[in-house]
Amino acid sequence: MRRTSDRSHPERGSSAVELVIVVPVVLLIFGAIALGGRIALAELAVGSAASEAARSASIARTQSDAATRAREGARASLANQDVDCLTQSVEVDTSEFARPVGTPATMSVTVTCEVNLAGLALPGIPARKTITQTATSPLDTYRER
Numbered sequence: 001m002r003r004t005s006d007r008s009h010p011e012r013g014s015s016a017v018e019l020v021i022v023v024p025v026v027l028l029i030f031g032a033i034a035l036g037g038r039i040a041l042a043e044l045a046v047g048s049a050a051s052e053a054a055r056s057a058s059i060a061r062t063q064s065d066a067a068t069r070a071r072e073g074a075r076a077s078l079a080n081q082d083v084d085c086l087t088q089s090v091e092v093d094t095s096e097f098a099r100p101v102g103t104p105a106t107m108s109v110t111v112t113c114e115v116n117l118a119g120l121a122l123p124g125i126p127a128r129k130t131i132t133q134t135a136t137s138p139l140d141t142y143r144e145r
Contacts, residue, residue: 031122042083042115047133049077053109054137063094074111085113105139
């Protein structure tokens, strides 16, 4: 019985080496796509929450009611969209409520959400990202303020 030498198969084991090189690169690409998608969805959700908060605040009759409605609207919007905020804040600018009836005025709301990215576990990527969006909504010019 004759033994064949290793020289007859010079590429033996090369597919294993290729696999070891290619698989981590492919996983990093998929992880980057998932990270980008999660951040994009969170930015859209925070923007939507800011718009909802501004709209809710703009139909309130008093400054304190406007601030309360804005905070409740933003929190409800983020909860409905399943955004995983580690911390969130809602800042409401009700200063234009003091304008006299008949003059144009707007409500401005800024929503900040610190999104949890820890589930992705990509090297060099922080576990959280802060996203801030601002929206304005007009107050009714002839409404009692």
